[in-house]
Amino acid sequence: MKTALTIAGSDSSGGAGIQADIKTMITNGVYAMSAITALTAQNTTGVSGIFDVTPEFLAAQLAAVFTDIFPDAVKIGMVSSPALIEVISERLRFYQAKHIVVDPVLVATSGSALASGGVPDLMKKLLFPLAEVITPNIPEGEVLSGIKIQSESDMERAAKEIGDSCGCAVLLKGGHSINDANDLLYHNGTFTWFTGKRIDNPNTHGTGCTLSSAIASGLAKGLSLPDAISAAKEYISGALASMMDLGHGSGPLNHAYRI
Numbered sequence: 273m274k275t276a277l278t279i280a281g282s283d284s285s286g287g288a289g290i291q292a293d294i295k296t297m298i299t300n301g302v303y304a305m306s307a308i309t310a311l312t313a314q315n316t317t318g319v320s321g322i323f324d325v326t327p328e329f330l331a332a333q334l335a336a337v338f339t340d341i342f343p344d345a346v347k348i349g350m351v352s353s354p355a356l357i358e359v360i361s362e363r364l365r366f367y368q369a370k371h372i373v374v375d376p377v378l379v380a381t382s383g384s385a386l387a388s389g390g391v392p393d394l395m396k397k398l399l400f401p402l403a404e405v406i407t408p409n410i411p412e413g414e415v416l417s418g419i420k421i422q423s424e425s426d427m428e429r430a431a432k433e434i435g436d437s438c439g440c441a442v443l444l445k446g447g448h449s450i451n452d453a454n455d456l457l458y459h460n461g462t463f464t465w466f467t468g469k470r471i472d473n474p475n476t477h478g479t480g481c482t483l484s485s486a487i488a489s490g491l492a493k494g495l496s497l498p499d500a501i502s503a504a505k506e507y508i509s510g511a512l513a514s515m516m517d518l519g520h521g522s523g524p525l526n527h528a529y530r531i
Contacts, residue, residue: 274492275303277337278485279330279360280349280377281322282308285315287524288478293347293485295527300489300507305343307333309351309360316477316519322352327359334360338367345371345492347485348403354394361398371491374403374440375484378412392416400438405459405497407484408434409445424456431458443501445483457501464498468505471512475523482525483508 276297283289290306297304309330313321325333337343346369351357364372376395392415400406410421417430427444435442441459443466457464486507490500507530514526 273303274344275305275341276345276347276488276492277305277307277343278347278349279307279309281310281312283312283314287316288481289350292478292481292527293349296482296485297489299527299530300486302489302492305337305341307337309356316521316523324353324356327355330356331359331363334363345488347488348372348374348399349481349484350377352391354390357391357394357398361402364402371488372403373484373488374399374406375480376406376408376412376416377480378415396438400440403440404491405441405443405487407443407445407480409480410447413444427456428463431456441497459497466501466505468509471509473512473515475517477522477524479508479525482511482527
C-alpha cells in the first residue's frame with residue numbers, strides 16, 4: 273500500500289482541506305495521513321473562523337508521521353502563517369520528503385481570505401523549491417506572478433515566471449474564467465495543456481484540494497507527473513459530474529462517486 277500525507281487545514285463541513293484530501297487519497301488507492309495546520313470553522317457559504325496550531329505541535333505531528341509510516345508523497349494545502357511555513361520547510365528537508373505537491377491556498381472558493389500577510393512570498397522562498405509541482409488557480413497565479421491573467425498567453429507568461437523563479441513545475445488551473453477547464457503545466461521549460469470538458473456544476477467547494485491530493489496520490493503510486501495530472505483531472509471530472517448538491521453555498525464534490 274502506497275502512502276500519502278496531507279499537511280493542511282481542517283474544514284468542518286468536510287468538503288475541502290484535510291477532509292477532502294483524505295477522501296481523495298483513499299478513493300485513489302493510497303493510505304492517507306494528515307498533519308493539521310489549522311482548524312477552520314467553515315461551510316459552503318464561507319469561513320467564519322481560523323485557529324492555527326502552534327509551530328511546535330505541527331512539528332510533533334510531522335515527526336509522528338515520518339518516523340513511523342514514511343509517506344510516498346506529500347500534499348501541502350492551507351498554511352496560514354509564516355511560522356508554520358518555516359516549520360514545514362525545515363522538517364520536510366530534514367526528513368528528505370519526496371513527491372511534494374503544493375496547493376498554494378490563499379483564497380477559498382467562497383472568496384474568503386485564508387492566509388495572512390507575507391505568506392505568498394514565504395511560500396515562494398521556502399516551499400515551492402521543495403515541490404515537484406505547485407497547483408495555483410488564476411487568482412493565486414496572479415498573486416504569485418504579479419501578472420494579470422486574462423488569456424491563455426497570460427497563463428503561459430505567469431506559469432513561466434513562477435516556475436523559473438521558484439525552480440518547480442507549475443500547474444496553472446485555467447478554470448471557467450479563461451477557458452473550459454483547461455490547465456497549463458510548465459515543466460522543464462516546456463508547456464503542456466491538459467484539456468477538460470466543462471461540467472456545469474456550481475458546487476465546486478474543495479476542487480483545488482481534491483485535484484492536488486489526486487496528483488499526490490498518482491505520484492505516490494509511481495505515475496509520471498503528466499500521467500498523475502491526467503488521472504487527477506479524470507477523477508475530479510467524475511466527482512463534479514456526479515452532481516451532488518449539499519449546503520446553501522458552493523457545495524462539495526462527491527469524492528466517493530467511484531464506490
